[in-house]
Amino acid sequence: MHVRKEPSRPRQAERSAQSRNALLESAARGLSRYGYGNLVLAQVAADAGYTRGxxxxxxxxxxxxxxxxxxxxxxxxxxxxxxxxxREPEPVGALLAMARGHAVFCRRDLARMAIALRLEFGGRGDHPVGRAVEAAYALLVADCERRIEAGRASGAIPPGPPAQVLAVAFVGALEGAVVSLAGREPYDEVLAERAAAGVLGIDPTGERR
Incomplete structure (x- = not known):
């Protein structure tokens, strides 16, 4: 008697994970290019190689x-x-590594999705996507604020505006640089670092200005 073998659960799970990742990548790219309001799910599915179903x-x-x-x-x-x-033991080194790494990360258009969504929702806390974007942004600013405070305590970052205000300016300068310099490799990485360093009041080698 021939017994039909059902597909193993591991293989099913693997296929499901592959399709999910492909759809997420396609969605991230579409959101980066067109924003939430103009995102068409059928196109997301087609670009990923799947059906809308x-x-x-x-x-x-x-x-x-x-x-x-x-x-x-x-x-x-x-x-x-x-x-x-x-990996960077010192606060300034960590912040500049963030600037360089973020510039490289954003060379893929899908990586600019968070920036695009933040601009589109503009602090709309009444929408789940707006809340999620703002929460992620707040965590990043808080992390930068903590590193700025540590840099000031060590004397590597000069006194100035409150650390929280400087952290907001740091993130804003970094986002603005990578968006403006899209497609201009390798200058995007160098200039993103310079922009971040300028906000901190240091030069890219970590020396105070």
Missing amino acids: ALYHQFKGKEELTLAALEWVLAAWEREVGVLVE
């Missing part, structure tokens, strides 16, 4: 897909940029 099998709709894509991009940032920051 396959997308709805993984995600309930645009909101859930966008929240998952944001989490996916932030996790990639931590793997690629966050690890560079944590």
